Amino acid sequence: MRMLNIKPLIFSLSFYLIGIASLVAQNSSNSSTSDLDGNNFIPITFTEQPEAAVTINQDPRIKILLNLKSKMDKEGEFSDRYKIQLYYGNLNQANEIMKSSKETFPQWDSTIRWETPNYKVWLGNYRTRLDADRALKEVHNKFPNAFIFKPE
Structure with a gap:
């Protein structure tokens, strides 16, 4: 037959007795501090918390950037728009094409873009394919070699 190990049993029993003794001590101290009514409750009063205030320190240039972005959105810089490509090739010819397109079509903006290995001349910024x-x-x-495309 197996024998019980006595050390864990003694430890558990002492832990149990200490816990009961502390609970009895707490109950005796609470009964002596009770209210005149005989209640063991302590009244609690709640006070309202003050209103929280948040201060945002913002750089004034942020407002300028937001205005610039909204202007670019209206002009269609970020959205899916159509353009017309007039030319691709060397820089000298691209400058001549852009100059003649500005003279011939002043109502549309023309730009030169460089994409390896050629320069490209783009005309306009159209909202719809019909335009x-x-x-x-x-x-x-x-x-006569111009064509419509959507830039990426």
């Missing part, structure tokens, strides 16, 4: 097709009809008289 771009209408413009392309006019552009084909001067630049």
Whole structure:
């Protein structure tokens, strides 16, 4: 037959007795501090918390940047728009094409973009494909190789 190990049993029993003694001591101290009514409750009063205030320190240039972004959104710099490509090739010819497109079509903005290994001349910024097709009809008289595309 197996014998019980006595050390864990003594430890558990002493722990149990200490716990009961502390509970009895707490109950005796609470009964002596009770209210005159005989209640063991202590009244608690709640006070309202003050209103929280948040102060935001913002750089004034942020407002300028937001205005610039909204202006660019209206002009279509960030959205899906159509453009007409007039030319791709070397820089000298691209400058001549851009100069002649600005003279011939002043109502549309023309720009030069460099994409390896060529320079490209782009015309306009059209919201719909229909607007771009209408413009392309006019552009084909001067630049027969022009085509419509959507920049990435």
